[in-house]
Structure formats: structure tokens, C-alpha cells
Amino acid sequence: MAVTGDDTDEETELAPSHMAAATGDMPTYQIRAPATALPQGVVMAASPGSLHSPQQLAEEATRKRELRLMKNREAAKECRRRKKEYVKCLESRVAVLEVQNKKLIEELETLKDICSPKTDV
DNA sequence: CTAGGGGTTCGTCAGGTCCA
DNA sequence: TGGACCTGACGAACCCCTAG
Numbered sequence: 001m002a003v004t005g006d007d008t009d010e011e012t013e014l015a016p017s018h019m020a021a022a023t024g025d026m027p028t029y030q031i032r033a034p035a036t037a038l039p040q041g042v043v044m045a046a047s048p049g050s051l052h053s054p055q056q057l058a059e060e061a062t063r064k065r066e067l068r069l070m071k072n073r074e075a076a077k078e079c080r081r082r083k084k085e086y087v088k089c090l091e092s093r094v095a096v097l098e099v100q101n102k103k104l105i106e107e108l109e110t111l112k113d114i115c116s117p118k119t120d121v
Numbered sequence: 122c123t124a125g126g127g128g129t130t131c132g133t134c135a136g137g138t139c140c141a
Numbered sequence: 142t143g144g145a146c147c148t149g150a151c152g153a154a155c156c157c158c159t160a161g
Contacts, residue, residue, distance in 0.1 A: 071146085073132060079148055080130085 069133070072134085075147065076132070083148085
């Protein structure tokens with residue numbers, strides 16, 4: 001996300017969405033992706049109807065768990081990537097606002113100089 | 122050289138929200 | 142309401158730096 005000099009748009013794609021998740025005051029910064037592509041190598045389950053023996057059931061449970069862990073692993077990576085991006089975005093915004101603030105302070109000082117009564121020396 | 126402290130990254134779990 | 146998804150929290154592994 002390129003942040004240009006005086007870019008002050010209020011609604012970036014990373015703007016905090018609906019609410020603070022779970023515990024906190026930290027805003028969320030996610031956009032629900034419409035679809036998640038399965039990582040390579042993932043084989044979808046056989047139809048449940050084809051399972052018979054306890055061993056097959058156990059294998060299916062194991063396979064489901066591994067699939068879940070893999071998906072969560074990918075989700076965690078994506079979540080961290082978005083968070084980094086969000087933090088970068090905030091930092092850029094801070095930089096922009098600091099520049100703005102500095103300019104305003106300078107302007108204020110200039111106006112004060114102009115408006116204040118002169119003191120003779 | 123090495124113990125250990127601080128920082129980063131990663132995988133996992135738990136608990137929350139969202140949606141069919 | 143159950144399953145999918147998201148994310149904070151936590152611990153482990155790793156790296157780098159520094160004092161002794």
C-alpha cells in the first residue's frame with residue numbers, strides 16, 4: 001500500500017471494521033475474503049458414507065485434524081500479514097499527520113507574529 | 122567462548138463472529 | 142445452530158548482541 005505525501009483518505013481498506021474481536025480494544029483490520037483457496041496438496045475427504053472400520057474413522061479424524069491445522073496455519077500467516085500492513089498504514093498516517101501538525105504550528109506562529117502588537121526597542 | 126536477555130517468527134489453541 | 146473463519150495469547154525455536 002503506497003502512501004503518498006498528503007494522502008488523508010479516511011476509509012482505507014484496512015480501516016477498523018465491525019468490532020474489537022474477542023478481548024480487546026484493538027480494532028480489527030480484516031476484510032472477510034470471499035473464498036479461501038486450499039493450499040496445494042490438500043486432498044478432499046472421501047465421502048463419509050464410504051467409511052466403515054474404526055481404523056478408517058480414526059484415519060478420517062486424523063486427516064480432518066491435519067486439514068484444520070493446516071488451514072489455521074495459513075489463516076494465522078494471512079492474519080499476521082494483514083496486521084503488519086495495517087501497522088505500516090498507521091505509521092504512514094502518523095508521519096503525514098506529524099508533518100501537517102508541524103506546518104500548522106509554524107503557521108500559527110507566523111500569524112501570532114503578524115497580529116501581536118509591536119514592542120519598540 | 123558462552124550464558125542469557127531481547128526481539129522475531131511460527132504453529133497451535135481458545136474463544137469470538139459470521140453465515141447458510 | 143454448526144461449521145468456517147479470524148485473531149489474541151502463548152510457548153518454542155531461532156538469531157543477534159553484550160557482559161563477564
